[in-house]
Amino acid sequence: MTVVRDIHEDYGAVFEERGERALPRHFGRPVRTQRAVRNAVGVTEHAYGVLVVTGDDRREFVDNVVTNAVPESDGEGVYALLLDAGATIRTDMYVYEAGDRLLCFLPPERVTEIAAEWRENVFIEDVEIAEATDDFAVFGVHGPEATEKVASILHQSGAPDAPLSFVRGEIYDHGVTVIRTDSTAGEEGYEIVCTTDAASDVLETLITRGLNAPPFGTRVWEALTLEAGTPLYPDDMTGRVPNVLGLRNALDFEKGCYVGQEIVSKVENRGQPSQRLVGLRLDGDADAVPAIDDFLDVRVDGRTVGEATRAAWGGAVGAPIALALVGYDTDAEAATLVTGDGERDAGVVDLPFIVGSDRSERAPRYE
Incomplete structure (x- = not known):
């Protein structure tokens, strides 16, 4: 469930249930809000399940099971997939190197299953896996004026430039992590990660301070990403071979093995899914x-x-x-x-x- 339901309700949110989570579907006039995001900037709450992977062998462990090379430098991230033995997509995720830990953001309905599976596969490696979904809130700032919006309220740092890079700073006296997104809405975008106890202050600041940024829900997000040609989990992804979706940013064919890699590579080498x-x-x-x-x-x-x-x-x-x-x-x-x-x-x-x-x-x- 959203960690800031009261604020969403204050802005007139109509909610939908997704698994065990309630998220704003829209705030009224979704067509008008969609246009506002395309022309300027809007704010939404993103639903992620969060895994924290620690230990000296964390990078090698995660790298062995996902389709992209896990970053080695603090402040960097990648988009990656988990595949089944037939090389079709089980889920997608973002993996960020955050100093002494990896943060894995994935669909909330998959986080408990993946955490249990990864723990079962730890043998002699120095790896620990913890679920931290309830510890964080993630807000998205999207639109052609997203950079100006973030710059107007972020202190102690400037907005990051490279896709899936992040910086640490402050919003409303709360420590936050600001991630430059991979532009899934077809616009400049940032994700603001904060602790749940800071979420209300951070969201209110994102909406009301600096440049005006109306809140929007999942209906607008689905439309923005569809216009941008972005496949989403699960509707466009589950059970698909990644090459079929043209998801080249999720694959690194130079890295070590992962489940289904041989099949994906054969499809790639044929040049035609x-x-x-x-x-x-x-x-x-x-x-x-x-x-x-x-x-x-x-x-x-x-x-x-x-x-x-x-x-x-x-x-x-x-x-x-x-x-x-x-x-x-x-x-x-x-x-x-x-x-x-x-x-x-x-x-x-x-x-x-x-x-x-x-x-x-x-x-x-x-x-």
Whole structure:
């Protein structure tokens, strides 16, 4: 559950339940708020489960099981995946080197399972794994004016420049860690990490001090990331081979082995995965977004070529949009989306739909 529900309620939040967590779905007028974030800056609460990995062998231990090289220098991070034996995605995560420990941020519903699994695999290594989800709050600051917003309220440090690098500073007399994101919303972005007892003061400061930054919820976040061509866990990722999603920023083929690496490498060496991620643009207004409770078939000339994974109102596009996985060789400018309410005509769009003040590092790249 959010650690600052009272503040969200003060701003008119409508909540949704995700597993055992309650997060703001929206604060009213989500279409207007989405436009405000694209034009300036907004603030949201991100839901992460947190693992703290300590011990002299922590880097080697984590590096052996994730798809990217674990950073060695304090203040650096990477985006990585955990794969199963078939090389499909179990979950994604961010791994940060924070001096004498690694901080792993992953979906909250996976943190207990992964912590238990990692502990079972510690033998003679000097490694300890602790869950710390309840110790931290994480707030996102996103939009073309995100840097100015952070600079206006952060003391004792300047905003970090490199993606997934971080600095330590103060907001409202509380110690915080400020991470430059990998621009998953297609805009400049930062994540502010603080202790839960500081969360109320930090969130209130983010919203009301310096540049105005309205709060937004998961509905706007899903739309922003979809416009940016960013696949999200679990809807776009679970059970997929990472090459299919074009997630090149999550893979380091030069590092040591991880589960499923051989299969992923073979797909990479062939140069052509079985599917690729594309966008679909549909006709209609914000009330015409198709419901995707399950994957919807995508057809070209009456033949099923793939499936849509999620949809949202693309405010910057001015139309309902969706992400879809289609056959890699599919070459069509138009398709049909089969919904529960009938068939919908759609234009096929190479991702991202838009590039704002920054390009999402997760937007698909196929080489």
